[in-house]
Amino acid sequence: MEQHPSFALERRTIEHIPASERHGRPWHQLALWFSNNVQINTLIIGAVPVGMGLGLTWSIISILVGNLVGALFMAYHSAQGPQLGLPQMVQSRAQFGFYGAILPSVMVVLMYLGFAVEGGLVAGQAIATWAHLPKALGIVVFNVVLLLIPLVGYRLIHAASRAVAVISGVAFLALFVRLLPQLPTDPPGPTTHSVGVIVSAISVCVAWQVTWAPYVSDYSRYLPESTPTRVTFSYTYLGSAGGGAATMVIGAMAATVNSDAVNSDAIGFLADRFPSFGWLVVAALLLGLVPAGAEGPYGAFLTALSALSAEGRVRSTATARAIFVICFAALASALAILASGSLLETFQNITLFVLYLLVPWTAINLTDYYFVRRGHYDIPELLTKNGRYGTFTWWAVLVYVVSIAAELPFINSSIYVGPLVRSLGGADLSWLVGLVVGAVGYYAGTKLFADRRPRPVAPGLVRS
Numbered sequence: 001m002e003q004h005p006s007f008a009l010e011r012r013t014i015e016h017i018p019a020s021e022r023h024g025r026p027w028h029q030l031a032l033w034f035s036n037n038v039q040i041n042t043l044i045i046g047a048v049p050v051g052m053g054l055g056l057t058w059s060i061i062s063i064l065v066g067n068l069v070g071a072l073f074m075a076y077h078s079a080q081g082p083q084l085g086l087p088q089m090v091q092s093r094a095q096f097g098f099y100g101a102i103l104p105s106v107m108v109v110l111m112y113l114g115f116a117v118e119g120g121l122v123a124g125q126a127i128a129t130w131a132h133l134p135k136a137l138g139i140v141v142f143n144v145v146l147l148l149i150p151l152v153g154y155r156l157i158h159a160a161s162r163a164v165a166v167i168s169g170v171a172f173l174a175l176f177v178r179l180l181p182q183l184p185t186d187p188p189g190p191t192t193h194s195v196g197v198i199v200s201a202i203s204v205c206v207a208w209q210v211t212w213a214p215y216v217s218d219y220s221r222y223l224p225e226s227t228p229t230r231v232t233f234s235y236t237y238l239g240s241a242g243g244g245a246a247t248m249v250i251g252a253m254a255a256t257v258n259s260d261a262v263n264s265d266a267i268g269f270l271a272d273r274f275p276s277f278g279w280l281v282v283a284a285l286l287l288g289l290v291p292a293g294a295e296g297p298y299g300a301f302l303t304a305l306s307a308l309s310a311e312g313r314v315r316s317t318a319t320a321r322a323i324f325v326i327c328f329a330a331l332a333s334a335l336a337i338l339a340s341g342s343l344l345e346t347f348q349n350i351t352l353f354v355l356y357l358l359v360p361w362t363a364i365n366l367t368d369y370y371f372v373r374r375g376h377y378d379i380p381e382l383l384t385k386n387g388r389y390g391t392f393t394w395w396a397v398l399v400y401v402v403s404i405a406a407e408l409p410f411i412n413s414s415i416y417v418g419p420l421v422r423s424l425g426g427a428d429l430s431w432l433v434g435l436v437v438g439a440v441g442y443y444a445g446t447k448l449f450a451d452r453r454p455r456p457v458a459p460g461l462v463r464s
Contacts, residue, residue, distance in 0.1 A: 009318050010153025014306050016379050017085040022224045026231045028158055029078060030239040032219055032291070035165035036212070037243030038172055039288040040122050040267055041115075044347050045208050046251025047262050049201035051345075055191035056183070059252040062198055064245050066205020071241035073362050074212040076370070078236035081220030082227040083375055088217045089306040090382055092361070095368045095442070096400070097393040098385045104400065105307035107357040108214040112300035113332060114350040115211070116143075119293045120336030121346065123286055126267035130282050136337045142286070142293075143329040149294035150301070150325045151318070154222060157298065161291040171284035172250055178273045179253045196426030200412055203428045207355035209244060210431070213362045215299040229375075296332070297325040345414055352413050352428070359431045360403030363438030364396065372446050395449055399441035407434045 012021070049059035077088060084091055089108060092101040124139030131138065149156050220232055254270065255262050261269035267285050271278035301324040339346060369375060381387035407430035409418040421428070 006155045006159035007152055008155055010155065010321075011318065012154075013321070014087050014090050014302055014309060014383070016383070017222050019225065022082075022085075022222055024158065024223050026223065026227055026235050028162065029220055029223075029232060029235040031165045032158060032161040033078075033212070033216075033236050033239030034243040035161040035168055035288070036292045036295070037240055038165070038168040038247050039292060040270075040285045041118055041289065041292070041347070042208065042244055042247040043172075043251035043254065043270075044122065044262070044266055045204060045351065046248025047255035047259065047266075048204050048347065050252050050255035050259055051263070052197050052201055053192040053194075054197060054201055055193075056252055056256045058191075058193060058198055059201065059256075060249055062201035063205050063248040063252060066202040067209055067241045067245040067248065069202075070206035070209025071237050071244065073210055073366065074216045074240060075233045075237035076366055077213045077362070078216040078220050079229040079232040080369055080375075081217035082223040082225055082232055083229070084217070084377060084379060085221050085225065086217075086379065086382065087221060087302040087306055088213075088215050089303045091217075091369075091377070092306075092365060093382050094373070094377055094389050095364050095393065096396050097390040098387075100390075100392045100394070100397045102307040103397060104214075104361045105303050107361070108303045109300050111211060111214065111354045111358065112296045112303070113328070113335070114354060116293070116296045116328070116332035117336045117339055118347055118350060119289050119296070120332055121339055122266060123289050123293075124336060125265055126282055126286060129265060129268050130271075130279065139336045140333050142289075143333045146290065146293045146297075147325060147329055149290065150296075150298035151322050153298070153318070153321070154219070157219065157291065157294055160294065164287055164291050167284055168288040171281065171288065172247055175270055175273065175281075176250050176253070179250065179257060182257050182273075183253060184256065194425060196412075196421075196424060199424075199427035199429065203355070203431055204351055205244075205248060206431055207351045208248075209240060210358055210362060211351065211354050212240065213358060213365075214303070215295065218299055218302055219295070297328040300328055301325060349413055349415055352411075353415075355431050356404065356407050356411060356434065359407070359434040360400050360438035363403070363435045364400060364442040367439045367442050368446075371443060395445045396442060399438060399445055403434045403438040403441065406437045407431070 046063055049062050050056070054062065080088070080091060089101065089105050092104055096104065120139045120143055123142040124135055126138070127133060127141055128135040128138030149160055216236065220236070223232065258269060267282055270285065271281040274281050301321050304324065378388060381389055385391065409420040410424070410428065410430040410433050411418045412421045412426055412428040418430070
């Protein structure tokens with residue numbers, strides 16, 4: 001396979017990656033998803049259960065369950081990458097049709113934008129505090145610094161993740177050791193053991209992992225096609241579930257020590273744990289935001305392109321990516337500057353909102369890949385507007401919309417509370433409902449409308 005340095009400009013966009021350009025090792029997925037999860041935004045998600053009123057013990061239990069369950073879905077998506085050699089949302093055309101796939105793609109772009117706003121809020125506050133700048137300028141500085149990595153592309157994202165994984169791992173281990181003796185023996189404030197609150201806390205943690213699903217295979221699509229599914233799955237799951245759970249536990253510990261400080265300036269609070277080396281902690285935590293922050297505009301570009309481009313109109317150029325990435329960063333900066341209110345509440349609302357939209361999609365996608373077609377796709381036809389997968393699979397789109405509607409009575413957030421939440425003790429079960437309705441509805445649809453669906457083809461049917 002041809003070798004290129006990490007700074008080699010990526011020329012591919014949503015095309016199939018031919019065998020001659022496949023590279024990388026499966027363990028790179030471990031480093032990538034570990035670095036994506038061992039970051040300050042994950043820590044803040046871990047503080048949310050404490051903010052919901054849970055004590056540290058039940059917060060940790062919720063965190064462990066949520067990450068172990070949620071990471072299953074994203075890891076199964078990751079395993080699709082080497083087999084198909086395509087970005088995640090292009091493969092959605094097999095379920096929804098060429099134009100039908102635009103709907104979930106729009107939802108995914110909104111997800112990227114939401115998390116870019118989150119990252120800008122946290123990093124902007126830290127930069128503003130430590131550099132004595134206005135918060136708005138701190139947000140802009142952070143997003144400008146991020147631009148280089150998505151402009152270069154896939155290889156640099158992976159290389160940066162491997163470096164950051166080591167730095168972040170050391171930084172968060174130090175934070176764990178420092179916070180442990182600071183935990184109060186009698187935590188202040190009332191706590192709850194309500195089953196409803198525990199389930200809702202688990203949902204927040206599940207949501208964090210599921211939100212990786214729409215782009216996880218974007219970063220495994222260059223792996224050799226011979227990479228075993230179980231290997232890709234295992235490395236991705238270990239990095240994401242392990243890194244996410246460990247970091248969220250540290251977040252719950254930090255919130256137990258001082259929830260208000262974490263809510264107002266998480267990075268500043270953590271830096272204060274090391275008075276003599278606070279600047280080093282700030283640098284490490286800001287650096288930890290880089291991989292996931294860079295993947296936002298990069299993945300949003302691939303998703304937007306997958307919604308609009310057909311074979312013959314795909315351009316393997318970095319120019320379009322550069323224009324898109326710059327515009328995306330500008331919009332994310334503007335929205336972060338306009339955002340206000342509680343940081344923990346903002347994170348909880350964005351994370352849950354994305355969960356409500358993405359769980360039905362992930363249910364449909366995984367059902368199609370693992371149970372209907374069993375990984376057998378005609379790849380060139382996925383890149384063709386008027387190909388065998390059609391332009392609009394109406395019943396699949398209907399299943400997606402109905403699944404979201406089915407979630408509404410079970411949603412429990414500060415913005416909206418469903419009518420059935422109170423009878424469930426406040427538990428947010430919406431993601432479970434969306435998962436079941438989406439999976440069962442789609443599988444039933446393939447049986448009812450089997451004559452309208454293309455038959456599965458042998459694996460490896462690729463015309464480069």
